[in-house]
Amino acid sequence: MSSTIFDVARECGYSKTTISRAFASPEMVSEKARRIIYDTARQLNYTPNAIARAMVRKQTNNLGFIVNDQQYPVVLNPFYSPIFEGVLQTCRQRGYSVFIANEEEIQLPTGQVYVKKQMDGVIICGKTEPRVIDEFRAQNIDVVLLNNVFDMDELVCITIDHYGGAVKAIEHLVEQGIEEIAIINGHFSPYVYKERFRGYIDVLMRHDIETKDAFITTIEPTMEEAKQCARQLLSLDERPRAIFATNDTIAIGVVKVALQMGLSIPEELSIIGYDDSNLSAIIEPELTTVRIDKEEMGKLAANKLIDILQGGERKKEIIECPTTLILRGTTYGHH
Amino acid sequence: MSSTIFDVARECGYSKTTISRAFASPEMVSEKARRIIYDTARQLNYTPNAIARAMVRKQTNNLGFIVNDQQYPVVLNPFYSPIFEGVLQTCRQRGYSVFIANEEEIQLPTGQVYVKKQMDGVIICGKTEPRVIDEFRAQNIDVVLLNNVFDMDELVCITIDHYGGAVKAIEHLVEQGIEEIAIINGHFSPYVYKERFRGYIDVLMRHDIETKDAFITTIEPTMEEAKQCARQLLSLDERPRAIFATNDTIAIGVVKVALQMGLSIPEELSIIGYDDSNLSAIIEPELTTVRIDKEEMGKLAANKLIDILQGGERKKEIIECPTTLILRGTTYGHH
DNA sequence: CTTTATAATGAGAACGTTCCCATTCCTATA
């Protein structure tokens, strides 16, 4: 039905090889031939068959974006979706397409084997196991790890300066003379979780501020748990004057509860979130939060991966993306 | 490097055909053979090559999701991302993968020709031209149109009951005795725009409520324009007691301005949005809005498309998805 | 006007499957 390279060849008198070249590397073909070929192609509605091409070239120009997040699917994930958008952008630029998947759906019925020479490389986000990376590599699929760190040969890991971000947040509060600072820590991957907490505790200790056990809480990072935790925290006899939430969803839960309890923000309660998700500027007052340039992370990951695929050196590397404190309405210091 | 069907065949003594069958249609292969084949496959790290398979089967099991939205990219698009998630879900279930693209990036350097037998079918969202659909079809790529309606042969269009949603919103306000209702209409595709407006005007007329020109406004649907428009509307000598915003971003802009102007919601101003985006439950008070079940739309589109691809009948059809009014804090009647 | 280098074109194999058609192997029935 759809015409092939042979149809075009027959129609315009050039060989299949020349037709192929006219599309794949036009500079190898004479001006005249190219024009004729393009014309008849258009006329016959011919388009190079990407599958056949991938078959002989042994590369698909497809990448996989793999996220294992039980709570939100990729596209709706406030954290990963901007990263994915970044990936998408550089892939577009560099001629790649992207599949979304999680680890389950790329498994074969055989058991442990993973499928798909349909992708040249994958970006694996967050939770996974080294075993998975080995399996991909065994199939010649290159891997870049994002928002996680494994100590493996030739593996590029792209992560975030979680510690530094937390430090900036707490320093900002302390600078204003606030000492009663509680933390609601989301139960993320161990690495993230610990680093953000370390930032909190370090700053307090450096300033000789006493840490109260009641101010240190951990929850699953859902809005519901956040609200419940905030209610508890704000009902304490000596309630905190600031709450550091380790992501924006939690922080928004806190804002909502504080508003319901009639507390004025930031006069009676300062709140800082983490991630600068697209939700943070929606709530009123708008959220002071630690920004991670997620699109940039995605671009970086995609670029690293494509560099490798295009013959770049495969070398072990851990890249820590910087964070910025974004001052908004839930904190003093917003002009 | 990666092993092929022949490696497995050589290793375990069965023919390539049997190996092929063990993966593609296991029921045609004896229990014993299957076990042996799977074992050696695992051992040799063999995986069926999806590209080669696609080549002979002439189908890739890939769909394209095409969105032409200048404002937001797909993944970050509050309207299309839930739809995409729905698409993704049914595709996962039915064994398909999905590419994201817009129309530009699937064009060939030849000019008008469109590329990619890498997809069996596409879902085109929103703005496009009939010509585009023709071009896809000329390449044997089936099309389902979403959130747009063209009068074309054998074309499935999936759209929304924009009119009905608007009617529900305005009726709800009128029921409470509110008559001074303004509309801020986002400048969407003509169809959407007109239908939502028609709902607004019809209800007012049916109740013999006078419509004021000053209450009827149109803007580009950005937060900034919305705020500006709201400020203007709320500074009128006879200001509206309710504002119907034709999407949630606009509505949130209105809420923010009203809050800043010290108006109490909903006592002094009721607000209704449209779409029930994930932002609508973030703002405080939470937004009363017209819900569209976007994931369901996505699922429907994917199912329709896959049905066709799997040999289903190709018949012209226009499906209108229903809407629901979600009562929340920006309106009376929230329990 | 020949020779030489370069640009433009072609023929054939290869890529790793699936599918059609044939063949072999069982098992049950006569």
Add this chain to the structure above:
DNA sequence: TATAGGAATGGGAACGTTCTCATTATAAAG
């Protein structure tokens, strides 16, 4: 024991490209 019939297996062509190598056309130099 012979025979049929289905289940299980195999061989070869085909899918639509690209790539290597060879050939021809074209231009530049002697």
